[in-house]
Amino acid sequence: MPYRLTAAFRVLIALAAATGIVLECVEGSPLVIFSFFTVWSNTAVAVVLGLGAVRAWRREPPLPALWTGGVVLCITVVGLVFHLVLDNASSEFNAADAIARLTGARAVANQLLHTVTPIGVLIDWLLLTRPAALQWRHAAQWLAAPAAYFAFALTRGALVSPDTPTRYPYPFLDVPAHGYPGVLVNALVLGLASYGLGLALVTADRFRPAVGGRENRISSLGAGGLK
Incomplete structure (x- = not known):
């Protein structure tokens, strides 16, 4: 894909993420909105x-x-957790009823942040970047982001008033419902799943073909300079 079309596609995905965040902030409190890992990731x-x-x-x-x-x-974790856990009526931690009640700008933001941006970022990675840029060590290093969020969510939940809306942003992090041991188990499961997904991404990056030819992948999101 020519470099200008690559740039245009990335702008569209960045705008989708920014638009979703802005819509959420207009409809609700920014302090609450930015307590969600979804918003961290879309930022x-x-x-x-x-x-x-x-x-x-x-x-x-x-x-x-x-x-x-x-x-x-x-x-990718945001998209998978939303569609497989939170918006899945058969999940122990589902919030499908609350999600179904979203309307207007909130519904648009929900789709942008949980569906459009995950798909768009994956398309960009698969089609607009060169393969073999990711390293095995990255899979462990990437866990710093969800680990930081986990620490933030528990600290915030412990400090704010018990009647604060979204005191714990996700049901699997709800300490009153599961206790700290239960929440730690949930976090460990999600962390291991994220690490496994990271290893899968690195593996896929090693074997995926250079779609469209190397000459079209002018500005990859991979490591180092142009190759």
Whole structure:
């Protein structure tokens, strides 16, 4: 894909993430909105894909794979947890009824943040970046983001008033419902799943073909300079 189309696609994905966040903030309290890992991850998408678009347009070397691969992992986790856990009526932690009641701007933001951006980032990674940029060590390093969020969520929940809305943003992090041991088990399961997904991404990156030919992948999100 020509570099200008690559830049344009990345701008669209960055705008989708930013638009979803803005809509959420307009409809609710920014302090509450930014307590969600979804918003953390989409903020990273907006920044990293935006910078990736600028570099593609200028035909400059790409951002480090540690950053961009981490964005792929985090936003993929967001999409999977939302669709397989939170919006799944058969899940122990489902919030399907609350999700179904979303309307207007909130419903649009929900789709942008949980569906559009994960799919868009994966398409960008698969079709607009060169393979074999990710390293095995990245899978462990990427866990710093969900670990930081976990610490933040528990600290916030312990400090705010018990009647604060979304005291614990996700049902699997709800300490009053599961206790600290239960929440730690849930976090460990999600962490191991995230690590496994990270290893899967690195493996796929080693074997996936250079779709469209190497000459079209002008500004990849991989590591190092142009290859």
